Amino acid sequence: xxxxxxxxxxxxxxxxxxxxxxxxxxxxxxxxxxxxxxxxxxxxxxxxxxxxxxxxxxxxxxxxxxxxxxxxxxxxxxxxxxxxxxxxxxxxxxxxxxxxxxxxxxxxxxxxxxxxxxxxxxxxxxxxxxxxxxxxxxxxxxxxxxxxxxxxxxxxxxxxxxxxxxxxxxxxxxxxxxxxxxxxxxxxxxxxxxxxxxxxxxxxxxxxxxxxxxxxxxxxxxxxxxxxxxxxxxxxxxxxxxxxxxxxxxxxxxxxxxxxxxxxxxxxxxxxxxxxxxxxxxxxxxxxxxxxxxxxxxxxxxxxxxxxxxxxxxxxxxxxxxxxxxxxxxxxxxxxxxxxxxxxxxxxxxxxxxxxxx
Amino acid sequence: xxxxxxxxxxxxxxxxxxxxxxxxxxxxxxxxxxxxxxxxxxxxxxxxxxxxxxxxxxxxxxxxxxxxxxxxxxxxxxxxxxxxxxxxxxxxxxxxxxxxxxxxxxxxxxxxxxxxxxxxxxxxxxxxxxxxxxxxxxxxxxxxxxxxxxxxxxxxxxxxxxxxxxxxxxxxxxxxxxxxxxxxxxxxxxxxxxxxxxxxxxxxxxxxxxxxxxxxxxxxxxxxxxxxxxxxxxxxxxxxxxxxxxxxxxxxxxxxxxxxxxxxxxxxxxxxxxxxxxxxxxxxxxxxxxxxxxxxxxxx
Numbered sequence: 258x259x260x261x262x263x264x265x266x267x268x269x270x271x272x273x274x275x276x277x278x279x280x281x282x283x284x285x286x287x288x289x290x291x292x293x294x295x296x297x298x299x300x301x302x303x304x305x306x307x308x309x310x311x312x313x314x315x316x317x318x319x320x321x322x323x324x325x326x327x328x329x330x331x332x333x334x335x336x337x338x339x340x341x342x343x344x345x346x347x348x349x350x351x352x353x354x355x356x357x358x359x360x361x362x363x364x365x366x367x368x369x370x371x372x373x374x375x376x377x378x379x380x381x382x383x384x385x386x387x388x389x390x391x392x393x394x395x396x397x398x399x400x401x402x403x404x405x406x407x408x409x410x411x412x413x414x415x416x417x418x419x420x421x422x423x424x425x426x427x428x429x430x431x432x433x434x435x436x437x438x439x440x441x442x443x444x445x446x447x448x449x450x451x452x453x454x455x456x457x458x459x460x461x462x463x464x465x466x467x468x469x470x471x472x473x474x475x476x477x478x479x480x481x482x483x484x485x486x487x488x489x490x491x492x493x494x495x496x497x498x499x500x501x502x503x504x505x506x507x508x509x510x511x512x513x514x515x516x517x518x519x520x521x522x523x524x525x526x527x528x529x530x531x532x533x534x535x536x537x538x539x540x541x542x543x544x545x546x547x548x549x550x551x552x553x554x555x556x557x558x559x560x561x562x563x564x565x566x567x568x569x570x571x572x573x574x575x576x577x578x579x580x581x582x583x584x585x586x587x588x589x590x591x592x593x594x595x596x597x598x599x600x601x602x603x604x605x606x607x608x609x610x611x612x613x614x615x
Numbered sequence: 616x617x618x619x620x621x622x623x624x625x626x627x628x629x630x631x632x633x634x635x636x637x638x639x640x641x642x643x644x645x646x647x648x649x650x651x652x653x654x655x656x657x658x659x660x661x662x663x664x665x666x667x668x669x670x671x672x673x674x675x676x677x678x679x680x681x682x683x684x685x686x687x688x689x690x691x692x693x694x695x696x697x698x699x700x701x702x703x704x705x706x707x708x709x710x711x712x713x714x715x716x717x718x719x720x721x722x723x724x725x726x727x728x729x730x731x732x733x734x735x736x737x738x739x740x741x742x743x744x745x746x747x748x749x750x751x752x753x754x755x756x757x758x759x760x761x762x763x764x765x766x767x768x769x770x771x772x773x774x775x776x777x778x779x780x781x782x783x784x785x786x787x788x789x790x791x792x793x794x795x796x797x798x799x800x801x802x803x804x805x806x807x808x809x810x811x812x813x814x815x816x817x818x819x820x821x822x823x824x825x826x827x828x829x830x831x832x833x834x835x836x837x838x839x840x841x842x843x844x845x846x847x848x849x850x851x852x853x854x855x856x857x858x859x860x861x862x863x864x865x866x867x868x869x870x871x872x873x874x875x876x877x878x879x880x881x882x883x884x885x886x887x888x889x890x891x892x893x894x895x896x897x898x899x900x901x902x903x904x905x906x907x908x909x910x911x912x913x914x915x
Contacts (some may be wrong), residue, residue, distance in 0.1 A: 367881065368881060369881075370857075370874050370878050370879065370880040370881070370884075371878060371879045371880075456768070456769075457759060457761060457769075459759075463875055463877060463878065466875050467873060467874045467875050467878055468872075468873075468874075469759060469771075470769070470771075557768065560866070562865060562866050562867050563865065564861075564863040564864075564865030564866070564867060565863075566861060566862075566863035566865075566867075567859070567861055567863070567867075567872050568861050568863065568865070568866075568867035568870065568872075571867060573660075573661075573769075573866050573867075574768040574769065575661045575766070575767075575768060576767050576768060578662070578664075578767075579661050579662040579663070579664060579766060579767055579768075580661050580662070581657075581658065581659055581660055581661045582658045582659075583659070
């Protein structure tokens with residue numbers, strides 16, 4: 258007992274005891290997200306995983322995607338304060354995808370047509386990467402940790418072997434960096450759960466009507482997605498566009514949640530995003546918490562097209578009998594859900610007071 | 616391969632009593648793609664179950680071609696329907712296309728139910744083929760279908776365009792007055808089933824005897840493209856889109872590319888009319904009507 262107390266003290270002095278010494282028997286999860294905000298799918302997914310009494314969130318690791326890393330860190334910190342869980346570390350990750358740049362992506366469009374949505378790179382709201390526009394929800398008083406996301410993930414997986422779920426709601430840059438630094442990392446994780454990829458969504462939305470295989474998270478960092486999908490995770494679960502677009506977070510739902518009167522509920526209503534109401538990342542998180550929400554899933558082998566031509570970033574899928582010879586783990590792709598059950602779980606989690614760390 | 620196919624077409628014309636229609640043998644191989652390279656590509660990017668004449672062996676009951684083992688191009692297996700007595704006309708398919716559009720400017724529809732190799736070669740022999748022709752009609756491409764593709768999980772790899780993607784690229788970017796596409800999406804809404812085959816066989820003409828012996832049940836890919844040309848009103852849903860094909864030699868080689876016309880795209884991408892739905896009952900009736908006419912029917 259004394260030896261362990263001494264070790265904990267040592268780790269504390271080294272500033273590495275970012276994880277609360279909790280006695281909870283929760284499902285350990287690292288939440289890797291492109292935390293654009295305030296409000297919106299990314300914030301709501303983080304909230305789902307933090308609010309759930311079933312989880313022990315080890316940290317929120319942040320990646321550039323929908324917005325730039327530094328502004329996303331601010332939104333994540335503020336969200337956790339509002340929820341009442343400032344003890345959960347926010348860990349900054351990659352500022353850019355592994356290989357390509359915004360300039361390259363925009364130049365690509367002159368050859369292959371304009372992409373409907375480019376996240377942090379989109380000219381409609383673009384600003385320099387390290388500029389943090391004043392957050393509408395108010396600036397946080399807490400700070401991110403000094404460790405970077407990739408090292409944090411590796412450390413958590415080694416500290417809790419086979420117990421940590423890696424949840425990915427954004428481009429997979431941080432995951433790819435982690436597994437290139439430590440190839441054991443994916444094997445030591447319990448499972449990978451992500452929102453990404455697209456097969457054949459039934460939609461007139463131009464983003465997919467012109468290319469059913471295009472999805473933003475994969476497209477923003479295709480090389481990272483390829484590296485991650487080729488790695489030996491014990492289990493991979495994918496929430497693709499196909500199922501995401503079956504869900505809608507309506508203003509009425511936000512009002513219903515706000516009736517609970519918690520700071521989180523007020524935040525969700527005040528910063529309700531009306532332009533895009535699909536519940537991309539929330540669904541991936543909720544389906545991990547309660548798999549009975551899922552009414553249909555299919556197993557595919559999955560990869561991402563890395564050719565620099567018109568199909569760059571496209572989702573690739575195969576069945577068992579036509580797949581490429583190089584081995585890769587199968588991916589459980591969620592294709593249909595019980596939407597009412599999902600909305601009920603979502604509303605319940607968003608309305609509840611935050612579970613306290615112990 | 617093209618030599619055996621030429622024999623099949625000649626024999627069909629004999630049976631149908633239309634031997635005055637000339638047959639021109641065209642390309643034996645696609646512009647660039649090859650069996651050898653495809654097999655190496657498959658190791659990296661996945662097996663393609665249907666590779667046309669490059670398929671090593673078809674599984675039993677495969678609907679669109681007879682079961683046979685791969686044979687080299689120069690081999691012409693004996694025709695089950697009998698060998699033809701007539702012969703192909705001299706000259707190549709591409710040369711004939713050039714001559715035809717020049718002889719009848721503005722009138723000729725180039726109709727393709729196959730890989731676009733001959734059309735691409737014609738366009739490269741004479742760039743004015745596209746502007747002199749009246750229309751390009753092709754069975755090819757796949758958009759949103761969930762079956763019917765050369766791969767089980769992505770119908771955007773459609774066989775005709777996958778077999779010769781470079782030819783499809785040349786054809787799709789040429790300045791035709793009009794391009795009409797019959798893709799997988801509409802094809803898989805049809806079926807040549809047992810009852811239609813049985814009804815056709817009752818007519819007892821040489822052609823229907825041949826069909827009852829040799830035709831197979833399955834989707835009616837090219838027949839739609841043919842009948843829609845004669846009777847455009849069978850098409851109940853069509854859209855104008857920019858259409859192209861991926862010729863990058865990676866995992867998406869040969870896949871259909873498309874953009875809604877609201878997209879901003881480079882000027883070398885051209886709009887095409889893509890057929891998505893049809894009146895199947897009218898389609899089957901027209902097919903029945905055409906197949907059961909007496910031998911030698913049709914205008915001369």
